[in-house]
Amino acid sequence: xxxxxxxxxxxxxxxxxxxxxxxxxxxxxxxxxxxxxxxxxxxxxxxxxxxxxxxxxxxxxxxxxxx
Amino acid sequence: xxxxxxxxxxxxxxxxxxxxxxxxxxxxxxxxxxxxxxxxxxxxxxxxxxxxx
Amino acid sequence: xxxxxxxxxxxxxxxxxxxxxxxxxxxxxxxxxxxxxxxxxxxxxxxxxxxxxxxxxxxxxxxxxxxxxxxxxxxxxxxxxxxxxxxxxxxxxxxxxxxxxxxxxxxxxxxxxxxxxxxxxxxxxxxxxxxxxxxxxxxxxxxxxxxxxxxxxxxxxxxxxxxxxxxxxxxxxxxxxxxxxxxxxxxxxxxxxxxxxxxxxxxxxxxxxxxxxxxxxxxxxxxxxx
Ligand code: SF4
Ligand code: SF4
Numbered sequence: 645x646x647x648x649x650x651x652x653x654x655x656x657x658x659x660x661x662x663x664x665x666x667x668x669x670x671x672x673x674x675x676x677x678x679x680x681x682x683x684x685x686x687x688x689x690x691x692x693x694x695x696x697x698x699x700x701x702x703x704x705x706x707x708x709x710x711x
Numbered sequence: 712x713x714x715x716x717x718x719x720x721x722x723x724x725x726x727x728x729x730x731x732x733x734x735x736x737x738x739x740x741x742x743x744x745x746x747x748x749x750x751x752x753x754x755x756x757x758x759x760x761x762x763x764x
Numbered sequence: 765x766x767x768x769x770x771x772x773x774x775x776x777x778x779x780x781x782x783x784x785x786x787x788x789x790x791x792x793x794x795x796x797x798x799x800x801x802x803x804x805x806x807x808x809x810x811x812x813x814x815x816x817x818x819x820x821x822x823x824x825x826x827x828x829x830x831x832x833x834x835x836x837x838x839x840x841x842x843x844x845x846x847x848x849x850x851x852x853x854x855x856x857x858x859x860x861x862x863x864x865x866x867x868x869x870x871x872x873x874x875x876x877x878x879x880x881x882x883x884x885x886x887x888x889x890x891x892x893x894x895x896x897x898x899x900x901x902x903x904x905x906x907x908x909x910x911x912x913x914x915x916x917x918x919x920x921x922x923x924x925x926x927x928x929x930x931x932x933x934x935x936x937x938x939x940x941x942x943x944x945x946x947x948x949x950x951x952x953x954x955x956x957x958x959x960x961x962x963x964x965x966x967x968x969x970x971x972x973x974x975x976x977x978x979x980x981x982x983x984x985x986x987x988x989x990x
Contacts, residue, residue: 651753653746664736669743676743677750688731693715694807700724701815703762706753708745709712710732718808721773722816761818 650679654699655708658688662710679705687711725756765885766794766858767892768801768878773812776854779875783824783852786813788877789843789865790830791857798892801856801878803830809856809877834861840868847872883914900970900977906963908949913966915942921963923947 657663663684669676685691688711699707716726730752732745771779780786788810796802810828817824829846831839834857847853853872855862858880865874882894897914903921904911913919917935924943927934931944950956970977 649754649758651750651758653749653753655746661736661738662732662734662742665734665738665742668737668739672739674739674743676746679750680746692804692807693718694804694811696715696729697718697722697808697811697815700719700722700728700759700761701811703759705756705759705762706728706730706749707715708730708732708749710734710742710745718812722812723819724815761815 650677651705652703653677653680653706653708654704655680655682655710656685656688656691656695657682658711659684659686662688665710680708724759724761727752727756728759765797765883766860766880767798767882767884767894768795768858768880770800770805770809770856770878771876773809773816776809776813776877777816777820780813780824780852780854783850784822785850786810786824786826786852786854787846787850788813788826788828788854788856789834789861789874790828791834791855791861792830792832793834795857795861795878796830798886801858806830806856809854835864837864837868840864844869898971899966899968901967903963903966906958907946908953908955910942910946910949912942912946915940915945921966923959 655662655666657666663682666682688709691709696707696709712729712731715729719728720726730749734742734745788806790796790801790803790806792802799805806828810826813824813826827850829843831843833839834855847869848871850872853865853869853874854877855865855874856877857864858878859876860880862874862876865872883896883898884892884894887893894914896911899913903913912921916924917933917939918925920943924941924947925934928941928944931941933939933941947956947959950959
């Protein structure tokens with residue numbers, strides 16, 4: 645089980661910066677781990693602590709807030 | 712962010728599981744790098760213990 | 765406003781004991797603005813309790829709700845129907861809110877999730893300071909608007925003690941000496957002589973001496989129902 649462990653990471657990304665950066669990473673065909681799930685938010689300041697905790701409650705292994 | 716990490720520590724999940732990164736829209740390389748670093752860190756920490764309880 | 769602080773998670777878990785279904789009840793007034801027990805804090809705590817209890821091997825079901833003001837019947841009455849579904853209610857209001865819940869809903873037990881700390885104000889973002897002890901007989905008019913009951917560590921009424929050093933209280937270097945501040949205000953208004961008048965011992969009968977206090981305003985009471 646552990647050897648197959650691919651961390652599931654939730655990334656809250658700001659629409660204007662990090663989400664655009666992620667988009668560009670895609671366009672540039674950059675490789676990055678596949679366990680990441682991106683949630684686009686209007687601004688990273690909008691992300692509440694309770695939402696971060698929620699992600700863990702629902703099984704996320706890690707959370708990134710990118711702005 | 713520190714506050715979220717403190718809560719994770721108190722709950723027993725570990726504050727290192729959350730991270731904040733600052734990027735501009737042109738920083739695709741840094742984005743991929745941050746995701747890679749984070750994935751490595753979490754790989755070391757192991758899965759979220761809540762997933763299997 | 766009333767300022768409170770959340771109890772440590774461990775203590776809250778211990779208070780809840782064997783309860784399996786818990787309702788966290790936040791309050792939308794004082795404790796919301798001091799970031800201790802409003803809607804956001806209720807959501808965080810409920811989530812934390814769910815995760816921690818699960819990690820400890822005895823998962824709890826935790827829901828949360830926030831009422832506008834937990835110390836008034838009309839705001840808490842709508843909760844009545846929900847409470848029977850829970851083994852314990854955890855209030856994130858001040859001690860008044862916790863007691864209001866217990867008084868109004870005697871069939872349920874409501875536990876405190878906060879330590880109610882003092883009556884004060886946010887001096888700056890993230891810093892709260894005590895300003896009043898509800899002594900029942902306000903003397904701010906004699907002390908140029910600075911309360912020596914709440915802000916002088918010794919509650920002195922006739923000037924500073926010998927421990928006042930350069931405006932700082934001897935109790936701690938981060939406590940300003942209330943009497944120093946009062947004296948400066950007196951100088952500012954050119955009324956130092958008013959402070960030279962000796963104040964007799966304060967009449968504490970309007971404070972806690974006579975037990976719990978009560979205010980009755982006959983003009984505001986509703987006529988008894990026939
Ligand atoms: S219960 Fe009343 S006094 Fe207490 S925090 Fe809420 S509004 Fe303020
Ligand atoms: S004198 Fe009494 S009522 Fe006035 S601020 Fe001080 S403690 Fe409060």
